[in-house]
Amino acid sequence: MIFNMNVLKNIELIRKDFPILSTKVNGNQLIYLDNAATSQTPNCVIESISDYYKNLNSNIHRGVHKLSQLATEKYEESRKKFKKHFNARSTSEIIFTPGTTHSINLISNGFIKFLKKDDEIIVSQLEHHSNIVPWQMLCEKTGAIMKVIPMNEKGELDLNVFATLLNDKTKVVFVNHVSNALGTVNPIDIIIEKSHNAGAAVLIDGAQAAPHFEIDVKKLNVDFYVCSAHKLCGPTGVGILYGKKEWLEKLPPYQGGGEMIDQVSFEKSTYADLPNKFEAGTPNISGVIASGIGLDYINKIGLTNIKEYEDYLLDYATSKLKEIDGIKIYGESKTKVSVISFNIGEIHPYDIGSVIDNLGIAVRTGHHCAQPIMDYFDIPGTIRISFSFYNTIEEINILIDALKKASKMLS
Amino acid sequence: MIFNMNVLKNIELIRKDFPILSTKVNGNQLIYLDNAATSQTPNCVIESISDYYKNLNSNIHRGVHKLSQLATEKYEESRKKFKKHFNARSTSEIIFTPGTTHSINLISNGFIKFLKKDDEIIVSQLEHHSNIVPWQMLCEKTGAIMKVIPMNEKGELDLNVFATLLNDKTKVVFVNHVSNALGTVNPIDIIIEKSHNAGAAVLIDGAQAAPHFEIDVKKLNVDFYVCSAHKLCGPTGVGILYGKKEWLEKLPPYQGGGEMIDQVSFEKSTYADLPNKFEAGTPNISGVIASGIGLDYINKIGLTNIKEYEDYLLDYATSKLKEIDGIKIYGESKTKVSVISFNIGEIHPYDIGSVIDNLGIAVRTGHHCAQPIMDYFDIPGTIRISFSFYNTIEEINILIDALKKASKMLS
Amino acid sequence: MKISNIQNEIVEEFDIFDTWMDKYEYLIELGKSVPKISDQNKSEDNIIKGCQSKVWLHAEKEDGLIKFYADSDAIITKGIISLLIRTFSNQNPTDIINANTDFIDKIGLRQHLSANRANGLNNMIKKIKYYAIAFSKLN
Amino acid sequence: MKISNIQNEIVEEFDIFDTWMDKYEYLIELGKSVPKISDQNKSEDNIIKGCQSKVWLHAEKEDGLIKFYADSDAIITKGIISLLIRTFSNQNPTDIINANTDFIDKIGLRQHLSANRANGLNNMIKKIKYYAIAFSKLN
Numbered sequence A, B: 001m002i003f004n005m006n007v008l009k010n011i012e013l014i015r016k017d018f019p020i021l022s023t024k025v026n027g028n029q030l031i032y033l034d035n036a037a038t039s040q041t042p043n044c045v046i047e048s049i050s051d052y053y054k055n056l057n058s059n060i061h062r063g064v065h066k067l068s069q070l071a072t073e074k075y076e077e078s079r080k081k082f083k084k085h086f087n088a089r090s091t092s093e094i095i096f097t098p099g100t101t102h103s104i105n106l107i108s109n110g111f112i113k114f115l116k117k118d119d120e121i122i123v124s125q126l127e128h129h130s131n132i133v134p135w136q137m138l139c140e141k142t143g144a145i146m147k148v149i150p151m152n153e154k155g156e157l158d159l160n161v162f163a164t165l166l167n168d169k170t171k172v173v174f175v176n177h178v179s180n181a182l183g184t185v186n187p188i189d190i191i192i193e194k195s196h197n198a199g200a201a202v203l204i205d206g207a208q209a210a211p212h213f214e215i216d217v218k219k220l221n222v223d224f225y226v227c228s229a230h231k232l233c234g235p236t237g238v239g240i241l242y243g244k245k246e247w248l249e250k251l252p253p254y255q256g257g258g259e260m261i262d263q264v265s266f267e268k269s270t271y272a273d274l275p276n277k278f279e280a281g282t283p284n285i286s287g288v289i290a291s292g293i294g295l296d297y298i299n300k301i302g303l304t305n306i307k308e309y310e311d312y313l314l315d316y317a318t319s320k321l322k323e324i325d326g327i328k329i330y331g332e333s334k335t336k337v338s339v340i341s342f343n344i345g346e347i348h349p350y351d352i353g354s355v356i357d358n359l360g361i362a363v364r365t366g367h368h369c370a371q372p373i374m375d376y377f378d379i380p381g382t383i384r385i386s387f388s389f390y391n392t393i394e395e396i397n398i399l400i401d402a403l404k405k406a407s408k409m410l411s
Numbered sequence C, D: 001m002k003i004s005n006i007q008n009e010i011v012e013e014f015d016i017f018d019t020w021m022d023k024y025e026y027l028i029e030l031g032k033s034v035p036k037i038s039d040q041n042k043s044e045d046n047i048i049k050g051c052q053s054k055v056w057l058h059a060e061k062e063d064g065l066i067k068f069y070a071d072s073d074a075i076i077t078k079g080i081i082s083l084l085i086r087t088f089s090n091q092n093p094t095d096i097i098n099a100n101t102d103f104i105d106k107i108g109l110r111q112h113l114s115a116n117r118a119n120g121l122n123n124m125i126k127k128i129k130y131y132a133i134a135f136s137k138l139n
């Protein structure tokens, strides 16, 4: 394993930035391996929120007074940070929403305008419910048809089948960058290129990708890219939606309200320019500002270092897990990140989860909001562990011991 | 003036709970009179957020592990608090959203299902854009027609005209409880009763009412009542939507995603029960929990005390303002709360706002997201001051001096 | 035996174990001994919601007493089920309706069950009482 | 006079005042002296966005120089306008295009203008430069 030894050396220092990592559960040191559900929050982010309410709190935009101006500035600074991070062309292309789910609904709702009966849209079998249900609702409203890119037993998408699904009726393709249930990194560059060749727009759900590696929307040439701050060391209640300006200008507004309008009369209202057009009402101001601080924190460590270190954890954990009797790992794509989903023998994942929870280990069990994947494997769910850069080899060792203990108890 | 002297005596103690109130602006003590835009945040709310990220942070529902369970419990506890506060029948009737604007869009979008061409919906002339634009979008989608309850020069709704607008085509009536631009408290009990008699549902926008007096949704017999936590001493990014169970069950879900579904397959998804049906995706967990703490704080002081004290401030400020040469107050309803909107002579409100901002006084100027009201008075905007229970008579005196100074400079 | 006596018996049994882990192990052992429920009674109608694991609960009345049959795909849940069946099966409706159910707290496992599971447990008890009410009205 | 000289003159004038309030008062005085713009030039087309107050800006070319006419419904904004017109009106397009515009910072008012107003000011300067570019291409 080659990795940047500096990261490893600094890991104890990094862990000190996360107060929750030193809490105890049932008398045991917490081992948090549920990072795909939500990441933990460094002190700087927590302080940024306190600081906001102690010094700045005020409704943004349109305010004359200093507080309002300072808050507006900080809010817009956060937009600049995400613009830079994802390499968008302009801050108009970065919309703040309450989360990935909201962002996907915003886009799928907008596509009502562009779809008619028998048009086609393409999803993958690997999606989170948040990237399935909004589009099903779109199909119901428009009569469009949803096609599915199937996966193989390794949890990889079948691009050959994908090619046959595309045709001139295909209007939009929506696929996640990384599967939250299996950890598969999907070949989105190919998916984007093929979709564009067929004249379809592409939305990439990057909720599980953004925390783990660099993303360049310009290079990807993607139409929409969405993720959640709460998985990016930020607070809950903030989503980041990148959209190509051409698309965001064409899409109708999603919600009506303050900020998103230019002029209102009972006869007719006209909409504001980007990005305000999609940010109706008072946004999660403290959350957006703190999200920018979370992003800064991640960038201080560096996504290249993070990726390298997390890959190291992933490889180590995978090989250790394979030593457990009766283990079956779901998702064995060559390109994977952060996530391992598995079951042990016939034991119900929920039983394992309960036992190791009492040992202080936080993992997720169940269908992970990805029932189609569970249906594919014909299982009720899996145990899922997911890493962040603050996890350690030692934690994995404790996990392995706990799993062995649980497995013995439950068989 | 009769009021509870205890409140007044405690005001300095109360102010200590709000760290922002002791900040300086341009060398002057901050005087925050923009409470209708957003309220300030007491220490207990700020600490609740820090505490969440230091001890609980975890994605809620469906998690086996302790953190997830604790976070879920706290989140649901907040729902119970709002249920009790608004006297809802059940926690299923309380939906957490990202804000009032989102809540109104959620409802107006749901009404697509119930409206057809030439059906009618009724708005008031006193509304915030957030309670106009979503319904305009609904009209565009359905061909329904929007009628307007006019107001008089005092800023009161004309209930006689309202009665003539109602007929058997009227499907929904949406009015604010308190006007954010003028402070008028609308006779919503009469509006609700008359609307129900005509067979129409009623949504009350309580964004400006909830911070100032008790609300009993059961007694009001209202169908939907919405407000924002950030105006209730809570954090940004949280809305509270009360809906009658019968209505929430009938309404289609607004957003698709995790949490809001029961079963997902590519063929068909089925929706979860209330309240989850309307809470797709990871919610603003820390925000919802902190909103409950903000509500507790308000209830500790007591809305009856708050109302009494704020009315005292309102009366005092109104009479003092009237001493200023050339002042014109907009909104002189007998039933008013917290807000005074005015202009001085021909001076542009923005000019006044700029000058007094440099003196440390935060007020709002402009159309206050209520252009139809500005159109009625044929003005570009007003200066708006709005009180909270932590404001003082002394602050009003300083404001009056500052306004006189500004007015002299600018005439 | 009376419901409260059975409950006391269970509480005493669990008292022997000092650690949650030993209690869990005993619960799992009990779970293994739950008699199989017939496939026909594993119907959608008999599923109890609110668990990550599935729970089926079926009831029949014989000679004035209610017999409960239950199953789950998770073994810990099955252990809990075994306690409930032991307590409530073969009792008459009135006794079930009036039964106190805090013995689960007394065996000291509540804080070691996940909230979902505790919820599931509450739902199971609720359903058991509903059955008892329904059967008592059939009289 | 050259643009930079006019700007220096303005900066010197404002230097006399110690407090933001005196500077504001001077600005307001200047605002009052801005010549009226004809109603026909107060058209929608000439409105500059991004201000709470309205700003109209109109330009004409005479003898190779650009003449700016502007107005606002807010007096402080008018004061700012007066500085811009004094600086940029009656200058040739190239000089306007190349002009430095940091004199606003130098008179020490930037931090006393609201962000909206500062934004509005930037938009005004942008529009002035656009006019200059447009007119220079007309040659």
Ligand SMILES: Cc1ncc(COP(=O)(O)O)c(C=O)c1O
Pocket: A258, A280, A281, A282, A283, B036, B037, B099, B100, B101, B102, B128, B130, B131, B176, B178, B179, B180, B205, B207, B208, B228
């Ligand atoms: C009466 C009224 N309705 C709706 C809103 C919108 O609330 P939010 O911006 O929190 O969505 C406001 C806030 O200004 C308001 O005053």
Ligand SMILES: Cc1ncc(COP(=O)(O)O)c(C=O)c1O
Pocket: A036, A037, A099, A100, A101, A102, A128, A130, A131, A176, A178, A179, A180, A205, A207, A208, A228, A230, B258, B280, B281, B282, B283
């Ligand atoms: C791949 C993927 N998409 C979408 C989501 C939904 O994100 P949120 O719950 O923040 O809206 C998640 C979060 O679990 C996810 O993992």
